[in-house]
Amino acid sequence: MRFNNVSLPELIEIVPLDKPVRAEITVPGSxxxxxxxxxxxxxxxxxxxxxxxxxxxxxxxxxxxxxxxxxxxxxxxxxxxxxxxxxxxxxxxxxxxxxxxxxxxxxxxxxxxxxxxxxxxxxxxxxxxxxxxxxxxxxxxxxxxxxxxxxxxxxxxxxxxxxxxxxxxxxxxxxxxxxxxxxxxxxxxxxxxxxxxxxxxxxxxxxxxxxxxxxxxxxxxxxxxxxxxxxxxxxxIEPDASSASYFWAAGCIAPGGSWNPPRRLSAGGQSVTGRRLPGKQRETDLEKDFAAHSRVEVVHWPESRWQIDGQFPKFIDLTRKGRLVSRNRHLGDSILTLIALAPLTSEVMRFVDLGRLRVQECERVVALRTELTKCGAKVLEEGDTLTIYPSQLHGAEIETYHDHRMAMCFATLGLRVPGIKIRKPACVKKTFPNFFQKLAAPPPHGLGAAVRNARTGERLGMDELFAE
Structure with a gap:
């Protein structure tokens, strides 16, 4: 999805989704x-x-x-x-x-x-x-x-x-x-x-x-x-599991979403369970139930097990009591996605072994704590552990620190929390230049979210959402 592009604005606002979404998203290669x-x-x-x-x-x-x-x-x-x-x-x-x-x-x-x-x-x-x-x-x-x-x-x-x-x-x-x-x-x-x-x-x-x-x-x-x-x-080259994590997460936090992981898609629309994805439902009650729930699928989910973040679907259920997620043992960069969404849950979440995040594109542990706190989250940093408490979140201007993952994590949070504004969003070009186009494209190939110029309030067109 590419157009004659103009630059992304320096400050954009993500408008929360207001209805269930059914989408089948492709993500770029690893x-x-x-x-x-x-x-x-x-x-x-x-x-x-x-x-x-x-x-x-x-x-x-x-x-x-x-x-x-x-x-x-x-x-x-x-x-x-x-x-x-x-x-x-x-x-x-x-x-x-x-x-x-x-x-x-x-x-x-x-x-x-x-x-x-x-x-x-x-x-x-x-x-x-x-x-x-x-x-x-x-x-x-x-x-x-x-x-x-x-x-x-x-x-x-x-x-x-x-x-x-x-x-x-x-x-x-x-x-x-x-x-x-x-x-x-x-x-x-x-x-x-x-x-x-x-x-x-x-x-x-x-x-x-x-x-x-x-x-x-x-x-x-x-x-x-x-x-x-x-x-x-x-x-x-198989798709990038870290990049796919934002869309798994979007399906969970959208209206009618669930913390239970959605099915993965492989070639031809066949789910990994071997059952076909829901199609035309003949019974009226099933049609209503289908329309009332969000489900965001990631097409061609990596099956090689080469990518540690391929395990992300196992950890997306943040409602489990006493949930602890380790950057050592469980996930790679997709742990940032879980950290950004953790305040939305009803349970205290602990993310441990985060030391590696401090020497990546930015000092990610401090950055996550700082930006979540701006949004009203209660976050405790102790050594290389972040403990995040259920919180009432509000909008804020998010500093990305020129870090693509920070921009995409908080943009995902903005699909649920009103008033999330992302500074210098073009940093996503490091790994996912058309990320904001995927958010904005109409279903089934996008989420249908509105992305605005935060300075003018104008909704951005698809040609304005590619990061270069």
Whole structure:
């Protein structure tokens, strides 16, 4: 769903849904899988076609990085999803085509994309030349030391004044038999970066600092590598479970919604239970019941179990007494969706093991507490735990901190709470540029919500809701 676009306003207001909604929503491809697949395609032999690949800030940065390194990348539109692309990468069997010199390093800009920053750092070590990797200010604040230390242990030279970006990488090719240890205490992306390059680099990697919070992402990388074509071919990227969480949540909080999880859709409209979704009901009472309840389905829900956030439907029922959700054991980024909705429930909710959220796109623990408190929520922060109490919420201007997840979580809350206004909503372009179009499009392909320019009160058209 793409039009001749104008910029999103600096401040928008989400108007709560006022009637039940029945929708079947498609969401863009997984960012985590797309950026891993791009690296694997570059290291493969021949052309690899990635279908359903996410096309957003983070993946565009990765594609541009590969092009800067000399790889051929062809990008074609996807007729089924505006924020997806078919991306074809011509791999050279492990060779990195280009590199710079000491006087003129090859420059790679990674924005605020953690996967691009970490994965390209390891990839450029396999090249023959000098590379400078840098990003936006927030990316320069995010941790890199564990990755740099592991690469140095393998025998590579990494120059950085504080073991963060910007950094200069001295590529010196594969180092068969070299061994390193890498900690995933701060991020699994360090281990994933090394694993993605290990087949070509000949490295042996020992993952240390056991961190259950991050190990599912390491497992994703290993499983993806096992199933990826090594000599060209096709690879399908599955939808992003974190992005899908907002629409599962919307179905719960819309009029006539329920905290019981909705069915998932796979290809052809078949639910995973094997029963067809409700269609035309012959009995009048069933028709009335059907119309009175909201149900938002996510089409092609991920079935591979690669994404930890694929478990989100198991945790959406926030009415269970004594509910505790862990960022270590249960969910990844979709835990933010649950945190944002927790004040709407009748039970006290505890979210634990949130330390990883502090070093992502923003300091998310503080950001969530601050913005929920603005809305009238009672939130207690103790260490890396947030305890959230049932609260009467009201509208507020939400600061997004340039964080796509903050914008989307609170926009979802705005489907229920009047007066939620989102500052700088275009930050969703990092992973989900047409998110607000999905909110506003009429059912069944959207939720039919009104999104207004908060300064003028005017309802925004579809052409104004794409984030660029």
């Amino acid at each position: 960012k985590s899988i797309t950026n891993r697949a791009l690296i694997l395609a570059a290291l493969s032999e021949g052309e690899t076609e990635l279908r359903g690949a996410l096309w957003s800030d983070d993946t565009q940065v990765m594609v541009e990085g590969l092009r800067a390194l000399g790889f051929e990348a062809r990008v074609e539109s996807d007729p089924l999803e505006a924020c997806n692309r078919t991306i074809t990468i011509r791999g050279l069997g492990g060779a990195i085509p280009q590199g710079g010199t000491l006087d003129a390093p090859l420059d790679l800009f990674v924005g605020n994309a953690g996967t691009a920053a970490r994965f390209l750092t390891a990839l450029t070590c396999l090249g023959r030349g000098i590379y400078r990797i840098h990003g936006v200010t927030r990316m320069h604040e995010r941790p890199q030391e564990a990755l740099f230390d592991a690469l140095r242990e393998l025998g590579y030279c990494i120059d950085s004044v504080n073991d963060k970006l910007p950094a200069t990488i001295h590529g010196s090719g594969p180092k068969p038999g070299a061994t390193c240890c890498v900690s995933i205490a701060e991020s699994s992306q360090f281990a994933s970066a090394l694993l993605l390059g290990a087949r070509v680099g000949g490295w042996r990697i020992n993952v240390v600092g056991e961190n259950a919070e991050e190990s599912p992402y390491v497992a994703m990388t290993s499983q993806l590598m096992d199933g990826f074509p090594k000599r060209g071919g096709e690879f399908q």
